[in-house]
Amino acid sequence: MKTAIIGLPMTGKTSLFAILTGATQETRIGSTAVRTGVAKVPDPRVDELARLYEPPKITYATVEYVDMPSISKESLRDPSYLASLRVVDAFAQVLRLFEDETIPHEKGSLDPVRDLEDVETELILSDLVVVEKRLERLEKDRKKIKNPELDREFELLEKCKALLEENRPLRELPLEGEEEKRIRGFQFLSQKPMLYVLNLGESDAARLHQREKEFREQTLAGRTHTAVTGVCGKIEAELAELPREEQRDYLSSYGLSESALERMISATYSLLGLMSFLTAGETEVRAWTIPMHSTAVKAAGAIHSDFEKKFIRAEVVNWKALMDHQGYPGVREKGLLRLEGKEYIVKDGDVLVIRHG
Numbered sequence: 001m002k003t004a005i006i007g008l009p010m011t012g013k014t015s016l017f018a019i020l021t022g023a024t025q026e027t028r029i030g031s032t033a034v035r036t037g038v039a040k041v042p043d044p045r046v047d048e049l050a051r052l053y054e055p056p057k058i059t060y061a062t063v064e065y066v067d068m069p070s071i072s073k074e075s076l077r078d079p080s081y082l083a084s085l086r087v088v089d090a091f092a093q094v095l096r097l098f099e100d101e102t103i104p105h106e107k108g109s110l111d112p113v114r115d116l117e118d119v120e121t122e123l124i125l126s127d128l129v130v131v132e133k134r135l136e137r138l139e140k141d142r143k144k145i146k147n148p149e150l151d152r153e154f155e156l157l158e159k160c161k162a163l164l165e166e167n168r169p170l171r172e173l174p175l176e177g178e179e180e181k182r183i184r185g186f187q188f189l190s191q192k193p194m195l196y197v198l199n200l201g202e203s204d205a206a207r208l209h210q211r212e213k214e215f216r217e218q219t220l221a222g223r224t225h226t227a228v229t230g231v232c233g234k235i236e237a238e239l240a241e242l243p244r245e246e247q248r249d250y251l252s253s254y255g256l257s258e259s260a261l262e263r264m265i266s267a268t269y270s271l272l273g274l275m276s277f278l279t280a281g282e283t284e285v286r287a288w289t290i291p292m293h294s295t296a297v298k299a300a301g302a303i304h305s306d307f308e309k310k311f312i313r314a315e316v317v318n319w320k321a322l323m324d325h326q327g328y329p330g331v332r333e334k335g336l337l338r339l340e341g342k343e344y345i346v347k348d349g350d351v352l353v354i355r356h357g
């Protein structure tokens with residue numbers, strides 16, 4: 001899973017990228033380089049299972065973050081900038097709410113809703129150019145050849161155009177059956193699921209969840225495929241400097257129970273409809289990311305394509321049950337280990353053993 005961190009200049013994108021990925025913060029103002037980093041998905045279930053099995057290898061799920069140079073009319077005309085945006089699964093747009101007179105804001109004042117709308121408009125205009133070009137091409141082709149495929153694509157793009165012209169993002173376009181596949185190839189920017197990251201000042205840290213709630217209810221009402229997480233860049237940067245065992249206390253002194261990374265990941269997972277299952281044993285404890293409502297055979301395929309092809313059945317137990325009974329002999333004895341077939345719908349926190357041919 002790949003998320004691009006986007007937004008206006010001086011909103012805290014690079015700072016957030018550094019917090020999430022542990023990359024060194026070389027804040028080069030106005031930098032045009034695209035940086036990619038990997039964040040481990042914090043997962044207490046993996047930690048606990050690893051304490052039980054003490055395996056030589058512990059593997060967390062990972063998320064890739066891309067630190068994008070600021071978004072603007074100009075940057076959105078740069079083909080390599082566009083290419084970097086097109087390939088990601090989701091955007092995280094940083095909205096600046098922290099005040100700091102020494103750090104100028106491009107628009108001269110703090111207004112997250114305005115910033116959100118301005119960036120949205122740029123994404124919409126960028127998609128509109130693509131749609132119009134393709135429609136022109138299709139119009140010519142349809143005069144030359146009769147092909148129902150072209151007609152359907154034309155109809156779909158006409159719908160896209162109508163929505164974009166209302167200044168609405170393609171995220172909000174209801175898609176039926178085939179259309180989903182047909183539109184995918186375009187990798188439209190305004191269609192990407194959007195996580196808004198409110199970068200709050202320190203004085204707002206204790207009200208972080210309140211600010212999220214207000215934003216969700218007031219600003220995001222009716223905006224489908226969007227989510228919000230509040231972060232306080234300053235606090236998170238200080239947090240990263242602390243030894244692990246002091247981090248929880250530091251967070252809870254601000255009334256927070258999770259770090260920005262944890263909150264951003266869980267918001268992104270639910271925005272994208274993702275979840276994790278686990279595998280655990282003496283050799284490795286590992287978390288795997290799959291779409292919600294995946295079948296056991298699909299989960300097997302996430303581990304190895306051969307497991308999917310030669311799937312026989314899955315042994316399934318909830319991770320907590322496995323912990324409570326200190327391993328497989330215990331859960332077997334209690335009858336908590338279930339045998340499931342191909343069509344079993346895997347649940348978040350299931351520990352799987354795939355039996356395959």
Ligand SMILES: Nc1nc2c(ncn2[C@@H]2O[C@H](COP(=O)(O)OP(=O)(O)O)[C@@H](O)[C@H]2O)c(=O)[nH]1
Nearest residue numbers: 009010011012013014015027098100103233234
């Ligand atoms: N006070 C304060 N300053 C911040 C915060 N986040 C970032 N900054 C500062 O704002 C400036 C721009 O940050 P940067 O992450 O480079 O922003 P970008 O242009 O969006 O990548 C830097 O001087 C940061 O130290 C924050 O939460 N609070």
Ligand SMILES: [Mg+2]
Nearest residue numbers: 013014068069
């Ligand atoms: Mg930056």
